[in-house]
Amino acid sequence: MASAARREPRAPGFWPLAVVFGAFVLFLYGPMLAIVVLSFQGPEGGLTFPMRGWSLHWFRQLWEGIGVIDIGAALRRSLGLGMLVMTQTVLLSLLAGLAYRKRLPGGAPLFYVVVASLIMPSIIVSLGIGLMFRLLDSGVKLALEAWSPEALEGFTTTLGMFSSGLGAQLTWTLPFGLLIMFAIFNRFNPAYEEAARDLGASAWQTQRHVVLPLIAPSLVGIGMFGFTLSWDEIARSSQAMGDLNTLPLELQGLTTTVTTPVIYALGTVTTAISFAVMGLSLALVALWRRRG
Structure with missing residues (x-):
């Protein structure tokens, strides 16, 4: 009572x-919550409120398939591409961050080239990558025609999920990873490395046993960032994926043809996967800090 009375x-x-602030949070998360709720409607449910019963009907229909689109295959493709983008983003961001700790010849122009992809419209980046790989197709066809006409019959295109699609998504994730690494190393205390060298550690041992363990939680965060950015990427992937689409591209196509809450069920599943990845990343960070 006394403490409550003294409260300012x-x-x-x-x-x-x-x-x-409450209105901002409602605007930010309200649509997502509405989609989650509407995905649990009964068989007579529609795309808007009011709710018409509660069931898992639309999740069962999603599992059975939506028309000619193989949602399961698109989901597996997105997961595989997301894991590869995550791995590449962490590795390349770490190497770039270590390189920029010292004076790097041409480092400033290289940095601006990397960050420039954040400024350019995503659809322009996608169109440029698609055009570049189509020009590459022309060169490959000329080379095959000259050296091995038999191989030309089996060649289709160099455009693909793990070629042009991977490159398109890395233009989106790498700048963020690089900027995060800059922030990490700007706060990094070099005294730890000096102490390791004074104790006789080599440069590799210092990186492995001192630097990497200290920045490991941040690398987990970069990995989570890379996966989630890849998981819902549409604009940069639209012209660069080739014949196979990722789950976001399939979902974008379904918005014009599907008129039942099954599309909400798909949105709920993809959102749950995103939250699962974020939860796993936070758990790994907490475990690493506890071990440290």
Whole structure:
């Protein structure tokens, strides 16, 4: 009672700011919550409120398939591509961050080239990558025609999920990974490395046993960032995936043809996977810090 009596009153601007913040959170997460709720409707459910019963009907229909689109295959493709993008983003961001710790010849122009992909419209980047690989197709066909006409019959295109598609998504994830690594190493205390060298550790041992364990939680965060950016990428992938689509591209196509809550069920599943990846990343960070 006494502590409550001594509590300072709220500032005059607290409640107006609280209302604005609440409205912002509702605007940010309200649509997602509405989709999750509507995905649990009964067989007579529609795309809008009010709810018409509760069931797992639309999840069962999603499992059985949606028309001619193989959602399971698209899901597996997105997971595989997302894992590869995550691995490449962590590895290349780490190597670039280590390289930029010292004076790197041509480092400034290289940095601006990498970050420039964040400024350019995503669809322009996708069109440029698609055009580049189509020009590459022309060169490959000329080379095959000259050296091995038999192989030309089996060649289709160099465009693909793990060639042009991977490159398109890395233009989106790598700049973020590089900027995060800059922030990490700007706060890194070099005294730990100096102490390791004073104790006789080599450069490789210092990196392996001192630097990497200290920045490991941040690398997990970069990996989570890379996966989630790849998982829902559409614009940069639209012209660079070739014949096979990722799950977001299939979902974009379904929005014009599917008129039942099954599309909400698909959105709920993809959102659950995103939250699962984020939860796993946070658990790994917490485990690493506990071990440290």
